[in-house]
Amino acid sequence: MAKLHEIDFAALSGAEKSKFILDLKDLAEECFAAYPFEVTINAQLLIFTRWWNSYRLMVPEIPAPEILETIMEMLWDYQEGKIEPSEFMRFADCLDAVVIEIATGDTEKLDKDEAYYDFKAQYFWNWAEGEPYYNIFLIDASSLFEEIREHIIDWNCVQSIVDCDLADLKVPFLEEMDEAPDCTANVLEKWSQEVYNTPTFCEVISLLQRDIQNALSGMPMAELRKQYQSEYVFSPEDCAKITEEAF
Numbered sequence: 001m002a003k004l005h006e007i008d009f010a011a012l013s014g015a016e017k018s019k020f021i022l023d024l025k026d027l028a029e030e031c032f033a034a035y036p037f038e039v040t041i042n043a044q045l046l047i048f049t050r051w052w053n054s055y056r057l058m059v060p061e062i063p064a065p066e067i068l069e070t071i072m073e074m075l076w077d078y079q080e081g082k083i084e085p086s087e088f089m090r091f092a093d094c095l096d097a098v099v100i101e102i103a104t105g106d107t108e109k110l111d112k113d114e115a116y117y118d119f120k121a122q123y124f125w126n127w128a129e130g131e132p133y134y135n136i137f138l139i140d141a142s143s144l145f146e147e148i149r150e151h152i153i154d155w156n157c158v159q160s161i162v163d164c165d166l167a168d169l170k171v172p173f174l175e176e177m178d179e180a181p182d183c184t185a186n187v188l189e190k191w192s193q194e195v196y197n198t199p200t201f202c203e204v205i206s207l208l209q210r211d212i213q214n215a216l217s218g219m220p221m222a223e224l225r226k227q228y229q230s231e232y233v234f235s236p237e238d239c240a241k242i243t244e245e246a247f
Contacts, residue, residue: 014193043215094119
């Protein structure tokens with residue numbers, strides 16, 4: 001059976017594309033089942049770095065809060081072995097407390113340690129300016145810290161961004177499609193298949209597959225880090241178009 005990165009997504013039928021997206025998490029888990037934990041995290045980091053390079057360009061009038069760049073740099077530094085695990089784990093624990101509050105309003109963990117509030121004051125002092133544009137990316141990217149901290153793998157964050165953000169919100173702008181219909185499940189499924197069939201969405205999946213291939217290639221992370229400074233899920237020109245249409 002073909003692995004996730006070997007499937008020709010563009011050649012699939014509409015129903016097969018829908019099943020691919022529905023099963024994306026399971027396909028990813030199967031693809032990396034025989035590989036070390038670090039390789040799987042590397043793949044997710046490549047995917048998120050590509051997305052981040054585009055997301056940061058979409059709201060130019062509201063510059064991305066510095067904490068998001070810090071998060072991505074911290075993940076790369078850790079995967080390259082440039083920082084001590086204890087330092088990374090402390091950062092991850094503090095980040096978790098703040099993200100829980102941002103995502104849910106729950107301050108129970110934040111209230112347990114003054115260090116969490118110090119972390120929030122240091123890194124999230126201007127976060128309100130970025131809401132709500134960057135909340136989704138913050139929550140999903142922070143899940144990588146949780147995976148590393150707990151030594152677990154969870155592809156839900158990748159599947160969520162692919163289907164609920166890129167497919168539902170970003171691709172339709174570039175393809176000049178109508179918004180998702182608020183009607184029956186059958187009509188919504190038909191609309192989703194139309195999105196999945198677009199050249200733009202097929203390219204989104206192709207790029208994700210390329211990121212997986214790069215992670216499996218064994219190329220040193222230092223080389224990949226340099227390469228991924230200019231890898232995008234949407235080109236800067238397309239990001240400008242999304243900005244014009246959406247904001």
